[in-house]
Amino acid sequence: MENFSQTEENYLKAIFKLSERDDKPASTNAIAGEMSTSAASVTDMLRRLAEKGLIHYEKYRGVALTEKGSKLATGLIRKHRLWEVFLLEKLRFSWDEVQDMAEQLEHIQSPELVERLDDYLGRPKFDPHGDPIPDADGNFTFRKQVFLSALNPGEAGAVVGVNDHSPAFLQYLDRIGIKLGAHLSIAERFDYDESVRVLLGEANEQVLSKKVSQNLFIQKF
Amino acid sequence: MENFSQTEENYLKAIFKLSERDDKPASTNAIAGEMSTSAASVTDMLRRLAEKGLIHYEKYRGVALTEKGSKLATGLIRKHRLWEVFLLEKLRFSWDEVQDMAEQLEHIQSPELVERLDDYLGRPKFDPHGDPIPDADGNFTFRKQVFLSALNPGEAGAVVGVNDHSPAFLQYLDRIGIKLGAHLSIAERFDYDESVRVLLGEANEQVLSKKVSQNLFIQKF
DNA sequence: TACAATTTTTAGATTGGTCTAAAAATATTT
DNA sequence: AAATATTTTTAGACCAATCTAAAAATTGTA
Ligand SMILES: [Mn+2]
Ligand SMILES: [Mn+2]
Ligand SMILES: [Mn+2]
Ligand SMILES: [Mn+2]
Numbered sequence: 001m002e003n004f005s006q007t008e009e010n011y012l013k014a015i016f017k018l019s020e021r022d023d024k025p026a027s028t029n030a031i032a033g034e035m036s037t038s039a040a041s042v043t044d045m046l047r048r049l050a051e052k053g054l055i056h057y058e059k060y061r062g063v064a065l066t067e068k069g070s071k072l073a074t075g076l077i078r079k080h081r082l083w084e085v086f087l088l089e090k091l092r093f094s095w096d097e098v099q100d101m102a103e104q105l106e107h108i109q110s111p112e113l114v115e116r117l118d119d120y121l122g123r124p125k126f127d128p129h130g131d132p133i134p135d136a137d138g139n140f141t142f143r144k145q146v147f148l149s150a151l152n153p154g155e156a157g158a159v160v161g162v163n164d165h166s167p168a169f170l171q172y173l174d175r176i177g178i179k180l181g182a183h184l185s186i187a188e189r190f191d192y193d194e195s196v197r198v199l200l201g202e203a204n205e206q207v208l209s210k211k212v213s214q215n216l217f218i219q220k221f
Numbered sequence: 222m223e224n225f226s227q228t229e230e231n232y233l234k235a236i237f238k239l240s241e242r243d244d245k246p247a248s249t250n251a252i253a254g255e256m257s258t259s260a261a262s263v264t265d266m267l268r269r270l271a272e273k274g275l276i277h278y279e280k281y282r283g284v285a286l287t288e289k290g291s292k293l294a295t296g297l298i299r300k301h302r303l304w305e306v307f308l309l310e311k312l313r314f315s316w317d318e319v320q321d322m323a324e325q326l327e328h329i330q331s332p333e334l335v336e337r338l339d340d341y342l343g344r345p346k347f348d349p350h351g352d353p354i355p356d357a358d359g360n361f362t363f364r365k366q367v368f369l370s371a372l373n374p375g376e377a378g379a380v381v382g383v384n385d386h387s388p389a390f391l392q393y394l395d396r397i398g399i400k401l402g403a404h405l406s407i408a409e410r411f412d413y414d415e416s417v418r419v420l421l422g423e424a425n426e427q428v429l430s431k432k433v434s435q436n437l438f439i440q441k442f
Numbered sequence: 443t444a445c446a447a448t449t450t451t452t453a454g455a456t457t458g459g460t461c462t463a464a465a466a467a468t469a470t471t472t
Numbered sequence: 473a474a475a476t477a478t479t480t481t482t483a484g485a486c487c488a489a490t491c492t493a494a495a496a497a498t499t500g501t502a
Binding site for chain 1: 308311312313314318321322325326328329330331333334337338341
């Protein structure tokens with residue numbers, strides 16, 4: 001397999017993420033936003049990625065990954081998430097600290113290393129944020145989950161993932177005692193601001209804002 | 222601390238290695254050889270590195286690292302060797318496989334990661350090839366060692382390092398049963414081709430070529 | 443449907459890293 | 473010391489990745 005630059009790889013990941021989000025071609029502007037770069041730079045790069053057969057690109061029409069591009073992006077996500085597990089499980093970093101390091105580690109080129117790492121970590125299926133880790137063939141484990149905001153009073157479930165990966169949000173969750181696997185049930189929903197009162201575990205009651213409830217993935221019991 | 226490109230970092234390492242080897246300024250050609258690039262490219266890069274205060278550079282006079290450049294190079298070597306230990310000890314790679322991966326991993330930017338990794342590995346003082354791992358302050362553990370070729374018949378010691386890091390040499394050592402820590406003594410020296418007959422451990426006798434004996438570091442008993 | 447707003451692309455420039463070929467400086471040999 | 477060989481630098485070019493400003497295309501609205 002050819003090698004690609006870290007920049008090219010980051011573009012592929014960005015396009016993958018955007019297509020996954022909306023399930024339609026990613027726009028130049030959206031990619032520019034995701035990559036914190038100018039639209040002009042994106043157009044340049046799209047031309048190059050198309051030339052290398054990594055994306056389908058028609059001027060003004062947005063872009064989608066080709067099979068090849070998709071395989072590559074999935075591989076990057078696999079590496080990113082495995083390294084996150086390593087940093088958390090083995091080096092004892094917390095879930096709000098791993099992003100920047102994984103962002104670099106995902107570009108290490110060595111198929112053998114990825115497989116050994118996967119083995120060493122016990123072939124985890126999810127990363128520290130609850131995101132699925134694709135297997136070596138690029139298959140994601142699917143999990144039935146809903147936003148906390150979609151639960152009705154009386155319903156209960158386990159926290160299985162976060163939608164917002166920002167350190168600020170993750171640290172907030174640490175602070176109020178919510179971590180992956182935590183059990184909770186909806187005690188009350190306030191129409192006023194769409195906040196919810198939840199019972200966490202046995203005896204910990206908290207009111208969570210609408211924003212928070214829209215960023216927590218719950219697997220219903 | 223500013224960040225430098227992987228290329229700049231690799232140049233610093235090359236210069237460090239060359240200065241260490243001869244203890245005098247590194248020449249443009251020597252660096253070009255080390256980096257597998259043209260002398261013209263090296264001259265270009267030297268100008269840039271000098272501008273950034275990483276090297277002392279006078280046209281036609283060769284180059285030496287500044288304090289700043291030396292600190293940086295030492296940090297890279299620290300990372301490189303720690304990652305090698307990780308790959309060997311944790312991921313079970315062999316000593317002839319780790320070079321390429323460590324060459325990439327050494328560029329991961331995160332001081333915290335290095336320290337955690339060091340901790341995780343039990344603060345090793347030497348890497349899988351017997352090379353000393355500098356501590357966080359850049360201090361190398363010094364070890365009294367000689368080339369096997371410098372030993373006389375009757376003398377004995379332990380193999381503590383290799384001078385040649387090529388997979389071919391390391392695989393050869395694996396093949397004839399020499400690994401770090403192995404005990405050996407000189408049974409006989411042949412003037413004809415400067416090869417030596419050594420006793421390895423209890424009962425394993427081998428004749429080693431001049432070339433091999435010049436690439437093994439021995440700590441005398 | 444025409445005009446305005448927005449998005450996207452193009453044009454032209456810059457920086458880092460590389461190359462080959464030629465010129466200049468240094469080192470070696472006679 | 474002069475001639476020759478070697479090393480190093482310069483000149484000029486190329487590619488990847490980026491930028492700003494301007495032009496072109498598309499989309500939304502009156
Ligand atoms: Mn990345
Ligand atoms: Mn994650
Ligand atoms: Mn390297
Ligand atoms: Mn080593």
